[in-house]
Amino acid sequence: MAPTTHSLRPLSCWKTIFRHTRLQKAATRLLTTQAQPKRTFEESKLIAPRRKSNFKILGPPPALKFKEPIKDVTNAQLAILDPTNARSTLFSKTNPEAAHVGDILLVRLKTGDPFAGVCINIRRRGIDTGILLRNELTRIGVEMWFKIYSPNVEGIEVVQRKEKRARRARLTYMRKPKHDMGSVQNIVLAYQRSRGALRGSGGAGTLGKDELKGGKRKVKGKGKR
Amino acid sequence: MLNCIDNSGAAIVECVQVMKMKRAAKIGTGSPPLSPPHTHADWCCLIGDRIIVVVQKQRNFGPESGPGASVSTSAANKVRRGDIRHAVVVRTVKKLQRTDGSVVKFDDNACVLINKAGEPIGTRLNGIVGTELRKMKWSKILSLAPMHL
Amino acid sequence: MAPKLPISWAQLPPTFLLPDTFLPLIAKRGVKYGWTTAPKRGKPNRFNQQTAGLPTLLQSPAAALARKARTLPLRTGLLAIKKGMTALYDPETGVRTPCTVVQLDRVQVVAHKTREKNGYFAVQIGAGSKEPGNVTRPLLGHFSGAGVSPKRHLSEFRVLNSAGLLKIGETIGPEWFLEGQFVDTRSNSRGMGFEGGMKRHNWKGQPASHGNSLAHRLMGSSGPSQGAGSRVHPGKKMPGRMGGHQVTQQNLKVLKVDAEKGILVLNGAVSGPKGCVVKIQDAIKKPWPTIPAAVEDVKEALHATA
Numbered sequence: 001m002a003p004t005t006h007s008l009r010p011l012s013c014w015k016t017i018f019r020h021t022r023l024q025k026a027a028t029r030l031l032t033t034q035a036q037p038k039r040t041f042e043e044s045k046l047i048a049p050r051r052k053s054n055f056k057i058l059g060p061p062p063a064l065k066f067k068e069p070i071k072d073v074t075n076a077q078l079a080i081l082d083p084t085n086a087r088s089t090l091f092s093k094t095n096p097e098a099a100h101v102g103d104i105l106l107v108r109l110k111t112g113d114p115f116a117g118v119c120i121n122i123r124r125r126g127i128d129t130g131i132l133l134r135n136e137l138t139r140i141g142v143e144m145w146f147k148i149y150s151p152n153v154e155g156i157e158v159v160q161r162k163e164k165r166a167r168r169a170r171l172t173y174m175r176k177p178k179h180d181m182g183s184v185q186n187i188v189l190a191y192q193r194s195r196g197a198l199r200g201s202g203g204a205g206t207l208g209k210d211e212l213k214g215g216k217r218k219v220k221g222k223g224k225r
Numbered sequence: 226m227l228n229c230i231d232n233s234g235a236a237i238v239e240c241v242q243v244m245k246m247k248r249a250a251k252i253g254t255g256s257p258p259l260s261p262p263h264t265h266a267d268w269c270c271l272i273g274d275r276i277i278v279v280v281q282k283q284r285n286f287g288p289e290s291g292p293g294a295s296v297s298t299s300a301a302n303k304v305r306r307g308d309i310r311h312a313v314v315v316r317t318v319k320k321l322q323r324t325d326g327s328v329v330k331f332d333d334n335a336c337v338l339i340n341k342a343g344e345p346i347g348t349r350l351n352g353i354v355g356t357e358l359r360k361m362k363w364s365k366i367l368s369l370a371p372m373h374l
Numbered sequence: 375m376a377p378k379l380p381i382s383w384a385q386l387p388p389t390f391l392l393p394d395t396f397l398p399l400i401a402k403r404g405v406k407y408g409w410t411t412a413p414k415r416g417k418p419n420r421f422n423q424q425t426a427g428l429p430t431l432l433q434s435p436a437a438a439l440a441r442k443a444r445t446l447p448l449r450t451g452l453l454a455i456k457k458g459m460t461a462l463y464d465p466e467t468g469v470r471t472p473c474t475v476v477q478l479d480r481v482q483v484v485a486h487k488t489r490e491k492n493g494y495f496a497v498q499i500g501a502g503s504k505e506p507g508n509v510t511r512p513l514l515g516h517f518s519g520a521g522v523s524p525k526r527h528l529s530e531f532r533v534l535n536s537a538g539l540l541k542i543g544e545t546i547g548p549e550w551f552l553e554g555q556f557v558d559t560r561s562n563s564r565g566m567g568f569e570g571g572m573k574r575h576n577w578k579g580q581p582a583s584h585g586n587s588l589a590h591r592l593m594g595s596s597g598p599s600q601g602a603g604s605r606v607h608p609g610k611k612m613p614g615r616m617g618g619h620q621v622t623q624q625n626l627k628v629l630k631v632d633a634e635k636g637i638l639v640l641n642g643a644v645s646g647p648k649g650c651v652v653k654i655q656d657a658i659k660k661p662w663p664t665i666p667a668a669v670e671d672v673k674e675a676l677h678a679t680a
Contacts, residue, residue, distance in 0.1 A: 055515055055518040056518055057506045057517075057523075057524070058523040059523055060480060060503035061523065061545075064479065064635070066477070066635040068457075069632075069637040070457050070475050072635055073460055073462075073639065074460055077460075077462065081463055111468075112356070112374075127461055127463075130326070130327075137353045137374065138351070139352075140331055140332055142331055142332070142353065142374060143332075144327060145329075146327050147325065147327060147463075149463065150326055150468055151463055151464070151465045151466070324468070325463075325470050326461070
């Protein structure tokens, strides 16, 4: 039903043509904005491409359940290096019997002599947890970091506890001459002698029992004070 | 300036040269030697490194340090002030990490004088030394030391 | 206008009858002193080639492939996520080894790049997953064509030849690498932001005293004056954005492979923050690893595509 146009005078009919297009455009607009049935929630959730597609979108394969591999690796290591959980409890923050900064600790090593000193820093980093001990040997100040889970460390014992809780997390001020404790060798030697006597009375124990005994002694020592 | 802890006669010496640069290859750590050192840390010398020192202060032995003791002192001392000698570093303030993650740090820097052949000049040491000396083939110094760590 | 010479190829005698000197098929004319003497804009024809008689170019794609023949890995690498660092202790010797843990997340082969089509051989690897609504339609088609789900990370790993093209859709686990072998890792380093020259380029800085005023950490001169054209030459190191660029760590040993947890434990440090994407491939400076029978099924898949 196109409007009749004059073939001889084509320009005269512009007005008619324009009106016709306008009307057509309005009609199309009406058509597209017609009310559509509302999609349900399930329908909208479906991955439905707007246009018809000839390919299928695959869902992702199931994800791995192991979200914290660092923890897994650390725990696997701890199971080998600290099977009795003795070291972890000795330095755990929740344990009231734990070793604290300011205590005198003795580290028995697999290779070489044991090293004892005042603990002036505890660095808690999972498997990399370390303690900083300070002592004076042959009148020279010596500081050593030990990784508490290192296989070279045979055992860690508390020789003497600090009477009052240290009010700092790191006692680096103890390096200064004013606060330096000096040598703690005498205290450690006395401790080792008393421990030797204790062991003599109780009978020689195996290595694992040894550590347990050390723990018991700690409790006793605390009760005395 | 670092302490000298043997009985060669020197008390305080000054380091004038570090003779290493091939340290990595010497220990056999597998890492290639650091060709020209580019950071400050590479110039540092650690326990077991050989250095060249100048004796700055002599040690006085025995109680007889009155007048006329200077002759005996010079006789007892194997080195004199101003001597240029080789030495081995035995203690450092700089922290030194070991393979198991433990770290050792001393409160002073100290060395032991040696001759060109690498034998210690003194006969006794007074003071603790680092165990790294063994790894660096200085077992003789290690056996002289009263204690090692 | 001169008439055209009525010569056509049909009239010439066959080539084997023509003496070489009569009509050299490889043009030697115009080449003297090792380079061509043909005019710059001269129209090159069959007997007047610009490159005739000159040594073959080293800038061609073929030459590039030949150069790379020794350093291109035989098999593809994979994409992993850096999870952090920890340490391993040897219970016997007590040696502590710092290590990096990386995890694999649904790593699959998505596409191939071939010599015929792209000029080189490479395997496109995808990892992770992405909501299909957040992926453009061209990419959705790319993934579905490969038969894999939309991936968050995509990366190409070049391989030497078509034998290294793993089958499309194949899933790669951490057991792709062997314990004890060496790998190279590539990842974007931690971004430092805008940093000064001393930190960015390890400059010395300027003296603290001797009349220095407010210029202790400045870059100093940016170049000579009139002799150099009174301008800053291209490539002058200056303060600017530091970090956040790709860093390759070579020859990292694979300490542990855990297929169940999907993790690889690598010796030492890998650049980048936790959670960054790490490209891992066989180390190019070590002998290629020999794949034992345990990975035979993967190998078969390799042969099937080859």
